[in-house]
Amino acid sequence: MGKPTGFMDYKRETSETVKPKVRIKNFNEFHIPLSKEKQRLQGARCMECGVPFCQSGINLMGMTTGCPINNLIPEWNDLVYTDNLNQAYNRLAKTNNFPEFTARVCPAPCEAACTCGLNADSVSIKENEYLIIENAYQEGYVKANPPKVRTGKKVAVIGSGPAGLAAADQLNKRGHLVTVFERSDRIGGLLMYGIPNMKLEKHIIERKISIMEEEGIEFVTNADVGGNYKANKILKDFDRVVLACGASNPRDILVPGRDAKGIYFAVDFLKATTKSLLDSDLTDGNYISAKDKKVLVIGGGDTGNDCVGTSIRHGAANVIQLEMMPKLPDTRAEDNPWPQWPKVCKTDYGQEEAIAVFGKDPRVYQTTVKEFVANKEGNVCQAKIVTLDWQKDASTGRMNMVEVEGSEQTIDVDLVLIAAGFLGCQDYVTKAFGVELNERSNVATQAGKYKTNVENVFTAGDMHRGQSLVVWAIREGREVAREVDCDLMGYTNL
CATH class of the missing domain: 1.10.1060.10 (Alpha-helical ferredoxin)
Incomplete structure (x- = not known):
């Protein structure tokens, strides 16, 4: 000490x-x-x-x-x-x-x-x-350190987010021949296209990927396994497969008027901005622009905050962020003592920027959208929002969010970004491999394990545990690598 x-x-x-x-x-x-x-x-x-x-x-x-x-x-x-x-x-x-x-x-x-x-x-x-x-x-402490001995075993990792990259890194260190398949045009998954540059500049990812390539990991981009890459070929060509495709199935807001133009999922909005930024510094125009628009962000989490910060950088005329839950306290409540995670109100970078630019916090708590209204051209022009209240259901005893009578109001909007979380992995990949899902639409395994119902196929990360933190994805990637290594070799020293 x-x-x-x-x-x-x-x-x-x-x-x-x-x-x-x-x-x-x-x-x-x-x-x-x-x-x-x-x-x-x-x-x-x-x-x-x-x-x-x-x-x-x-x-x-x-x-x-x-x-x-x-x-x-x-x-x-x-x-x-x-x-x-x-x-x-x-x-x-x-x-x-x-x-x-x-x-x-x-x-x-x-x-x-x-x-x-x-x-x-x-x-x-x-x-x-x-x-x-x-x-x-x-x-210069961080440098390529390829394994001195190769096992000859081949492992395919599907998805290059933090879970897939961690699994690949560990398995390569053990001496296995690892190929990472990524459906996008750049490696990184969530890190590359889910997290804006303001939080993680992409040369930081590329810096690490170049070292992993020097260490012998092969990366294949534009490889949509289950789409333009056949799952059967992957299973035939590799000894083991790790599915780490994330939880990229966004939760929708199914209300009247949802089919209006100008309503997008947050993940599509953020990805388009980052890709255009990397491709052309936004000069190609291949992104969903918030410039001069009245933006409504639905969702109060990290993704919603990223939408706020990105919209402001586009030059939005105004930004409102809806949060279904009540505002958290500014300090720990008595029933939330250390060392529990502090359930307190956090003002993140996007909200700070909205306060600086528009003079007020963009968040509106205990509120949701009841209906979208389109103009003659079919573009969204208004949203009807309502206040919610926590009430106990007399029959079940559960707390439910209930619409407050008479609280409806209409606001003008030009662009709506849905950042309401995710509902598990996209099923075309799981169907291609034939793996079973659990009740939460995540790939099913035994508790604490990573092996699926399909022989030689494993899973990890958000695809396995649901939407979570980068650090949890890294842990799952490390743990699935250990399980795969043991399955291949009969023991593991990972």
């Missing part, structure tokens, strides 16, 4: 951000990291407590607390403080295949479980991780 009194001597300090009205002029990442010297002092704040909940990754009251991949956080916090960043990277890489991704996009359940957070501010674990991995690239 480098500094026994560090958590008392130093206050939590995090990176600065570019001001909202400045950063909306581009799609670049906008955090300005602390200097190495200042970040070292943040490492000193780690208490190295007796029970480090930060790395536990356990479930409390239905929510994850601590790191799902069990990062060795107290160890590398101390190594940050002592300026031993090479060893810090070695310890970080033992548990996390992609710290360059998680240091940017993870909501940091580790920090929510930090013991310092019981009475003060938690350690800035996520930014310590950022320092470690970016320093490692700068100093």
